[in-house]
Each structure stands twice: as structure tokens, then as C-alpha cells.
Amino acid sequence: MTVTENRPELERPAAQNGTGTHPKAGVMLLALGVLFGLAAYLWADSDRTTAYTLGQTVSARWEADTLTVVLVLSAVAAAIGVAFLVGIPKTLYKIGIGVALLALVVGAISWAMPPGAAIPVEFLLAGTLFQALPYIFGALAGVVSERSGVINIGIEAQFLTGAFTAALIASITDNAYFGMAAAAVSGMLSTLLLAWLATRFAVNQVVTGVILNLLAVGLTGFLYERVMRQDNSLNVSHGVPSMTGFWDSIGLGFLTDIPVLGPVLFRQNIFVYIAIAAVFVLWFLLFRTRWGLRTRSVGEHPAASDSVGINVNRLRFWNVTCAGALSGFGGAFFTIANSVGFTKNMTAGLGFVALAVMIVGRWNPIGVLAGALVFGFFTALATYLNSVDGNVIPTEFLSMLPYAVTLVVVAGLIGKAVAPKADGTPYQPGDK
Numbered sequence: 001m002t003v004t005e006n007r008p009e010l011e012r013p014a015a016q017n018g019t020g021t022h023p024k025a026g027v028m029l030l031a032l033g034v035l036f037g038l039a040a041y042l043w044a045d046s047d048r049t050t051a052y053t054l055g056q057t058v059s060a061r062w063e064a065d066t067l068t069v070v071l072v073l074s075a076v077a078a079a080i081g082v083a084f085l086v087g088i089p090k091t092l093y094k095i096g097i098g099v100a101l102l103a104l105v106v107g108a109i110s111w112a113m114p115p116g117a118a119i120p121v122e123f124l125l126a127g128t129l130f131q132a133l134p135y136i137f138g139a140l141a142g143v144v145s146e147r148s149g150v151i152n153i154g155i156e157a158q159f160l161t162g163a164f165t166a167a168l169i170a171s172i173t174d175n176a177y178f179g180m181a182a183a184a185v186s187g188m189l190s191t192l193l194l195a196w197l198a199t200r201f202a203v204n205q206v207v208t209g210v211i212l213n214l215l216a217v218g219l220t221g222f223l224y225e226r227v228m229r230q231d232n233s234l235n236v237s238h239g240v241p242s243m244t245g246f247w248d249s250i251g252l253g254f255l256t257d258i259p260v261l262g263p264v265l266f267r268q269n270i271f272v273y274i275a276i277a278a279v280f281v282l283w284f285l286l287f288r289t290r291w292g293l294r295t296r297s298v299g300e301h302p303a304a305s306d307s308v309g310i311n312v313n314r315l316r317f318w319n320v321t322c323a324g325a326l327s328g329f330g331g332a333f334f335t336i337a338n339s340v341g342f343t344k345n346m347t348a349g350l351g352f353v354a355l356a357v358m359i360v361g362r363w364n365p366i367g368v369l370a371g372a373l374v375f376g377f378f379t380a381l382a383t384y385l386n387s388v389d390g391n392v393i394p395t396e397f398l399s400m401l402p403y404a405v406t407l408v409v410v411a412g413l414i415g416k417a418v419a420p421k422a423d424g425t426p427y428q429p430g431d432k
Contacts, residue, residue, distance in 0.1 A: 019087045026084030029100045033078025036104060040070040040111060050110040051118035056126075056263045061118065066110055073107035076100065094370065101374070109381065114390030124380055126263040129272055131383070132376025133337065134159065134347075136275045137330025138354025139361060139368040140282055144323035146363060147286065148316045149299040150198050151424040153209025155327045156351025157216035158187040162331020164220045167342035168228070170238040170335075179238060180332045187328010188321055190216065195320035199313040202426030213351070221344045228342060239339030240269045271337045276369075278326065283365040295319055299420035302427040312427050327351070353403065359417050
């Protein structure tokens with residue numbers, strides 16, 4: 001008897017066919033669309049216009065009647081809500097959610113922009129991909145861990161240690177790339193304790209993760225005060241350049257001048273390309289290789305895996321440890337990718353948001369990428385609006401946007417998300 005005979009769906013991602021209704025999401029989107037459109041009709045200035053610009057590749061500017069824009073986009077969200085109530089193909093559900101949320105957000109931005117200000121389309125889209133980076137790296141680490149059957153609450157700890165180590169090693173060596181490599185190693189080391197305790201002593205994985213987070217906060221804070229603040233040369237800002245020069249060097253410089261795609265895909269730094277590559281490489285490994293089949297099997301039916309000769313705890317140990325390299329590397333985003341030095345608690349709880357992105361992505365790397373882009377968009381939007389003169393939205397509200405989106409999406413819009421069956425359950429050889 002083989003693992004694939006027990007769980008045929010482990011051989012490939014389950015196909016989603018047919019149609020179905022989604023009452024909860026449908027009612028929510030219909031209500032939001034109607035209420036938002038009604039509010040705009042009652043209170044929006046009928047003489048006001050909203051401008052949209054590209055700006056980074058071409059000097060293009062468009063203006064549209066604000067009330068019309070908001071009403072049309074509200075109608076789009078409401079129509080998608082009705083479609084969810086009536087029934088749609090299951091494969092279109094997530095696309096519909098994304099389109100409806102985008103319509104409501106663009107409508108809200110169009111209404112909230114102060115007079116004379118324009119919405120920089122290219123800037124926001126490029127910022128979306130960049131700001132999605134920590135969510136991508138953290139959520140991918142969570143996917144590997146939880147597909148293996150181990151809950152990794154310690155992503156925040158791995159972010160913090162990665163950010164600290166990246167800044168420290170980059171300052172010592174005067175080389176940002178050494179700092180990036182050191183961040184990945186520190187992430188592995190900080191995850192080693194979780195992997196060891198979870199597989200060797202069968203401890204509570206959630207409690208262990210929380211303790212690791214608190215330990216990382218205290219340790220990095222202590223070292224920052226006693227090491228970095230005592231010697232500023234150990235916390236010098238280092239960064240990596242945009243890939244624009246690389247494209248020029250191989251004769252593809254014209255790619256950076258393509259409207260929208262140029263700034264979004266070809267003017268980013270190396271972190272963006274590593275993140276995108278990690279998504280697709282990990283998807284391939286999980287769903288198209290023997291390692292991926294074994295990983296998913298120990299996360300679903302460890303006893304069946306044990307029965308065919310797979311060392312469950314050893315595979316879990318190494319998977320969780322190696323996953324720490326992804327989240328540790330993600331910690332370098334906070335320092336090297338942003339060209340800043342380390343400060344205490346600079347990760348601001350984004351490790352927990354990365355866990356939400358993992359759930360939104362349903363423990364699938366491709367889903368993680370889509371979810372991370374949603375959260376990245378709201379982060380980029382909050383950053384931009386905070387810099388706009390005359391912005392009427394309170395700064396505190398903008399700062400909480402990513403966390404508010406986490407609650408709304410996880411609680412009401414993605415439907416029931418089912419974790420791997422053995423996720424969080426310790427395994428001892430011989431268990432059934």
C-alpha cells in the first residue's frame with residue numbers, strides 16, 4: 001500500500017469544477033456596493049473630478065467625474081455580490097473577490113483624494129509588488145512548515161532575527177549581499193529550536209512559537225541597545241540597486257520603459273525577483289516532485305507515510321528548519337531592501353499578517369502570491385496617502401489598514417480554509 005493510494009489527491013492539486021453559491025461573500029459585497037454607492041450619491045460633490053497619472057514612463061494624465069467613477073465601481077462590486085448569490089463557477093470565486101475589492105478600493109481612493117492630487121497608477125502598482133515581499137517570504141515559510149504538519153507561529157521571530165542579522169553582517173562586511181545570506185542563515189537557526197522541540201519532544205507548537213517571538217523581541221532589542229547603539233558602524237544602512245542597470249547591460253533596457261509593466265516588473269531590486277522565483281519553484285517542488293509528495297503526506301497522514309518507510313519527524317525537522325531560511329531572508333526586506341538600519345520591533349507584527357496570507361492562499365504558493373499582493377496593495381496605498389498633502393483620512397486609520405484587511409478577508413471572504421489534516425499534531429512512530 002502506498003501513500004498515493006491512501007490519498008490520491010496528494011498526487012496533484014485538487015481540481016475545482018462546477019458552480020456554486022457563496023451567500024456570505026455575496027451578501028457582504030452586495031451590501032458594501034449598495035451602501036458605498038448610496039453614500040457617494042448623497043454626499044459626493046457632483047462637480048468634482050479625479051485625476052489618474054502614469055508619470056514614471058510617460059506623461060499621461062486622465063480625469064474623470066468622481067461621482068460617476070464611484071457609482072460605476074460600486075455597481076461592479078454589487079453585481080459580483082449578486083453573482084455569488086445566484087451561482088458562479090468555483091474557479092471564478094477568488095477572481096471575483098479580487099475584482100470586487102479592487103473596485104471598492106479604487107472607488108474609495110478616487111473619492112478620498114484631495115482636490116488637485118492625482119492617483120499615480122504606476123507608483124502604486126510597483127509599490128504593491130514591493131510591499132508584498134515580507135508577506136510572500138513569511139507565508140511561503142508557513143506553507144512549507146504547515147504542509148509538513150508543524151505550525152510555525154514564530155515567523156515574526158524569524159523576521160526580526162533576519163532583519164537584525166542582515167543589518168549587522170552587512171555593516172561588518174560592507175556588503176549587502178553577505179547580509180542577505182546571513183539573514184537566511186539566522187532564520188534557519190531561529191527556527192531550529194521550534195523544529196527540534198516539535199519533532200523530538202512533541203511540545204505544543206503554538207506556545208513554542210509565541211515564546212520564540214518574545215525571545216526574538218527581547219534578544220534583538222538587547223543587542224540593538226548594547227551593540228549597535230554603542231557602535232554606530234555596526235548599523236550602517238545598506239541597500240541593493242534596482243535591476244535597471246542589469247537590463248541595460250544585456251541590451252534589454254527598453255523593458256524598463258514599457259508603460260505600467262516597466263516600473264512594476266523591471267525597475268525593482270533583486271528581492272522582488274527572488275520572491276517571484278521562490279513562489280513558482282516552491283509550487284513545483286510541492287506538487288511535482290517526490291519531496292513534495294512526501295511533505296504533503298506527512299502533513300496529512302503521517303502514520304501512512306511512516307508505514308511506507310518515510311521518517312516523518314526527520315522530514316518535518318528539516319523542512320521546518322529550511323523554511324526558516326525563507327522567513328529569515330524576508331527579514332532582510334526590512335533593512336537591506338529598504339536601505340535602512342535596524343531598529344527595535346521594526347517588523348511591526350507583519351509575521352502574523354504573513355500567517356493570514358498563508359491562510360488566504362490556502363497553503364498554496366500561487367495563492368500566497370495572490371494574497372500577498374492584496375495586502376501589499378493596502379500597505380502601498382497607506383504609505384502613499386500618508387504623503388499626500390490635504391489627505392482627509394487619519395494617519396492612524398491608514399496604519400491599521402493591512403490588519404483590518406486581514407480580519408475582513410479571513411473572517412468573511414475566502415470561505416472555509418482547511419489546514420493540512422495533521423497540522424500541529426505531534427507524531428510518534430507507531431501512532432495511528
